Amino acid sequence: MSNGWSWYVIALVVLNLAGCVWLLWWTGKRRPGDPAPEDTSHYWDGDLTEYNKPMPRWWLGLFYLSIVFSVGYLVYYPGLGNWVGSSGWTSPREHNVDKAQNDTRIAATFAPYAQVSLPELARDPAALRLGQAIFANQCAACHGADARGARGFPDLTDAIWHWGGKPEDVLASVADGRQAMMPALASALGGEQGIAETIAYVQSLSGQKVDAALAAAGAPRFAVCAACHGADGKGNALLGAPDLSDTYWLYGGDTASIRETLEKGRSGQMPAHAQALGAARARVVAAWVYSRSQPQAQP
Structure with a gap:
């Protein structure tokens, strides 16, 4: 002033x-x-x-x-x-004192879980309660309170993991975030006809009924996509490229949705939470997420 x-x-x-x-x-x-x-x-x-x-x-x-x-x-x-x-007296100092006290209490609460493996935490009822509470505050806005996701936001309760579903993969997603990138491929696929043929072929990979001739014409065009999704279309967890041969579609598997993906591309981002949560809390919420797709791990 x-x-x-x-x-x-x-x-x-x-x-x-x-x-x-x-x-x-x-x-x-x-x-x-x-x-x-x-x-x-x-x-x-x-x-x-x-x-x-x-x-x-x-x-x-x-x-x-x-x-x-x-x-x-x-x-x-x-x-x-x-x-x-x-x-x-200053309000920033008051805030810092309160924050330090709360950080101390939080650290004491989560300290017992800092070195425990995710599969073990996924069987610990107390850890899961804490993980669910963190998920509700930090993750539910995108993935939903039940972790079943929505269009463009993955369902975390099934066995499909674009970046890998191993405990260390889930923890890396929570702590470090993920950045997916699907480029626009309209020109690379040869325009409108090439897009239509590629759509038919991609849909055929997941068992959808398509025009057989159109899908056959799209097979060689899929070489543009195979660099990320693999020649068989089963994806690549290292790149976050989804498996196109199953029935799960993050942005929709209908013709209009796939066309939009090919023409405009997709850019999905999972923000990193390591700094906001700290290592112990990130570990606990990752264990809760991991437990959602591992029914046998739940207590």
Whole structure:
């Protein structure tokens, strides 16, 4: 805050306090010619009378005490422009102290799980409760509260893992994140006809009913896709390239959805959570995610 704005705030605060003192003094005194407290001639229902009595002294005293308290408060805490207050209190320092205390409690809670393997954690009811709570706060916005995902967000409860479903793969996804990239391939596939043929061939890999001639024409065009998805279309977990021969489609397996994928490409990002969660919490939530696709691992 500049000095000009600081003095403006100080003047505003002082004027308001002085105005409150003056208002209490001015309205609390009686002047010559004022009607007597019982002489107002305002009556209702015959016997209800409005009086003009001044406020009790103790009540006025409380008002004055509140003003004295506010002055002391403004001296002790930073409330007058750039004045830092006699206590030296700051909200960032208060935040840092609270955060340090909470971090200590969190570290103590998750310390027992820091060196435990994910399969073991996946059989620990206490660890799974903690993992589910973390998932609800950090992951459910994309993958859903039940971890079943949505269009463009993987279902974490099945056995299909584009980046690998081993415990270390799941932990790497949570801690380090993933960046998938499917480039637009319209020109590489030969335009509209090439796209239609490739769509038919890709759909045939997953057992969908397609035009056999169109799919056969698309087979050689699939060589463009085989660099990532493999010659047999079964994908590559190292690249996050999905298996095109199963029935699971992250963005949809209908003709329109596949066409959109080929023409515009896809870019899916799983953010890294290692820094936000820390190693122990990332491990616990990864164990919960791993347990969703491993029913035999659940307690």
